Amino acid sequence: MDTDYIIITNNPFVASEYGEDHLVDYQEESFISLLQRVQRFVYEGHELLSHPLSGSVKPKETLYKSVLIAKKVAGLDLSSLKLIDSSIETCEKFHYKEETNEKNLEDMRFVDYTLISSAIASADV
Template identity: 50%
Template structure:
C-alpha cells in the first residue's frame, strides 16, 4: 500500500481511487479540507502536496485534494507554516455560489483530480 493518505472533498477522487488508495473524504468546503490537513500535520504527518497547487484560485473551486504521509513523526514547523498560511489565504476568498451547475462542478472536480494525479505520479515514482 502507498505511504500516503489523500484528504479530499472531491467525490470524483473517491470514485477513481477509492479502492486502490487510502482516502479520507469529507463533505466540507475548501477551507475546511485545509483544516483537516492541518489537524494531520499537528499530529506529525508530513505534507506531501501543496495546499494551494494549481492555477485555479480557492474562490473559483470548491474542491481540493491534498496528500499527507501515513507515517507520523515529529511536528515539522515548515509544514505548520505552510498550512496555516494556506488557510489564511483561502479565508480571503469565498466560493462563488453562482457556479452551481453540474457540468461546471464536474469540470472543477476533473481539474482537482488532474492535479492530484500529478502528485500521485511523483509520490509513486
C-alpha cells in the same frame, strides 16, 4: 497498492477513482474545511506531500481540493505547519461563490483530480 501517503479530499470523483487502491480520507465539506482538516493532520505529525493550493486555480474558483499527506506520523513538521497555516490564511481572504451548475462542478472535480493525479504519480516514483 500500499502507499506511504493518504489522500485527503472533498472531491467525490477523486474518492471514487482512487478509493479502491489508495488510502483516501473523503468527506463532503467546503474547501476551507478541508484545509482545516489537513491542518489537524499536520498537528498530529503528518507531513504535507503536496501543496494545499497547488495549480493555478484560485481557492475562490473551485469547491474541490485534494491533498497528499504522509501516512507515517513523525514529529511536528514546521515547514508543513507554516505551509498549511499560510494556505488557510490565503483562503480566508477570498469570498466563495457557491456554484450550482453541474457542468461547472464536473469541471472543478476534474481539475482537482488532474492535479492530485500528478502529485500521486510523483509520490509513487
